[in-house]
Structures are given as structure tokens and as C-alpha cells.
Amino acid sequence: MRKDEKTRQHIIIKSAELFNQxxxxxxxxxxxxxxxxxxxxxxxxxxxxxxxxxxxxFEYAGQVLMGQVSAAINNAESVIDKIMGVCNVHIDPVNNPPIIGGCPLLNTAVECDDNFPMLRDKALAAYEEMLSLIKDILNNGISVGEIRPDTDIDSLSSFIVSSLEGSVMASRLSRDSKHVRFVMQQLRLLLNTYIIN
Incomplete structure (x- = not known):
């Protein structure tokens, strides 16, 4: 990497942390x-x-986050373990967030509005990528006979992502990561109702 490219990357990384905080x-x-x-x-x-x-x-922060999510999924075998792995990336958003300042998707989604449509579009694309990832995990679970075929994948995926992001927000606001743990506990119970025994 040339010096100019390194400097540009340095600006991106430091700005990602700054904007996220x-x-x-x-x-x-x-x-x-x-x-x-x-x-x-x-x-x-x-x-x-x-x-x-x-x-x-924002794109850089999203790549870092998705890298962590991908690693968590790759280290899991069952559908539930894969989804818990995604959640586990955010297990301690107060003291050990995936990126300094918290979840870039959540932070940007809360802040962006019609005044910066390009950033809003990027946040929406990141949300849809996360949603698609969860749908893929669930659909794969149906394909391999792990998840009931009558599962409403769209609804369940939306619930999982919304619950996770909401728990990250509640944990950051209250400065107590218990909210992510609570959501993970409840998601595990919910997902067990979709498992084929």
C-alpha cells in the first residue's frame, strides 16, 4: 500500500471511530x-x-462488523448457534463494542435523516444485508431439516435483527450490557420452538 493510500485509510479508520462516538x-x-x-x-x-x-x-465500519459476524457464523454449526454467534458479536456493547463507539448500523440509523440521503441509503443497505444474512441462516436451516418448513422467515428475521439492535441501544443508553444478554436468552427460547426434533 502506497503512503497516500495508507494515509487515506488512516483517515477513514479514525473518522469511523470518531463518527461512531x-x-x-x-x-x-x-x-x-x-x-x-x-x-x-x-x-x-x-x-x-x-x-x-x-x-x-461507515462502509469501513460495516466491513469490520461484518467480518466479526462472518467469523462468528463460520465457527458455529447449528442454526441457533449461528444466530447466537451474530448476537454474541454485540454481547458487551458498553465495555467491548464491536467497533469503538458501538454498533455503526444502529448509530448511523438513529442519526441519519433526509439531510444526508446518501448515508441513510448506506445504513439501509447495511440493515438489509444483516437481515439477508439472518434469512439465509434460517433458510439453510429449513433446507437441512433443522428448522420447521412453515417458519415465516421474513417475520422471524426482522424480529431477530430488531431485537438485537434494540438491545444494543438499551444497553448503550443504560450503560448495562444485560439487555443484550436478555434478548439472547429470549431469542434462544424462541428459536427452539422452530427446531425440528
Missing amino acids: KGYAGSSIQDIIEATGLTKGGIYRRFSNKDEIAVEA
Whole structure:
């Protein structure tokens, strides 16, 4: 990797952490300068504006998160273990989030609105990717005879992702990761009702 590419990647990584902690609107170019240790010119030689940095930083954060999720799935065998593995990536969002500042999908989804449609579209695509991942796990479970074939995959997938993201939000807000553990406990019980014995 060339020096210029390394510097660009450094800006993306540090900005991803910054935006994930302070939010896009709450972070200024000066904050990015301080986080990266670069000059204003060093930033603007590589990015045209803060919006461009935000989009690439969100994409980077999503790749890091999905890398952790993929590893968790690959290390599990049953449908329930795979879904619990996805949840386990967020097991301690207060003290050990998957990315500094918490879940980038949750943080960006809460913050983005019609004022930054490109970032909203990226957050929506990330949400749909997570939803699709859970659907694939469940559909595979049906294919191999582990999950009941009459399972409403769309509804169950939405419930799983929404419950997980909600528990991450509740844990971050209350500064107590018990909410993720509670959701995992209840999801395991729910998923057991769909298992073919």
C-alpha cells in the first residue's frame, strides 16, 4: 500500500471511530484533524468534504462488523448457534463494542435523516444485508431439516435483527450490557420452538 493510500485509510479508520462516538453531525473537520493528527490540507488532499469521509468511514465500519459476524457464523454449526454467534458479536456493547463507539448500523440509523440521503441509503443497505444474512441462516436451516418448513422467515428475521439492535441501544443508553444478554436468552427460547426434533 502506497503512503497516500495508507494515509487515506488512516483517515477513514479514525473518522469511523470518531463518527461512531460523536455522530456525524457532532463531528467537525477539526475533530477529524485532531483524531488523525493530520493538517486540514492533508485531509482535503484525499477527500473533497466531510460527507465523502462519512460514507467511506461507515462502509469501513460495516466491513469490520461484518467480518466479526462472518467469523462468528463460520465457527458455529447449528442454526441457533449461528444466530447466537451474530448476537454474541454485540454481547458487551458498553465495555467491548464491536467497533469503538458501538454498533455503526444502529448509530448511523438513529442519526441519519433526509439531510444526508446518501448515508441513510448506506445504513439501509447495511440493515438489509444483516437481515439477508439472518434469512439465509434460517433458510439453510429449513433446507437441512433443522428448522420447521412453515417458519415465516421474513417475520422471524426482522424480529431477530430488531431485537438485537434494540438491545444494543438499551444497553448503550443504560450503560448495562444485560439487555443484550436478555434478548439472547429470549431469542434462544424462541428459536427452539422452530427446531425440528
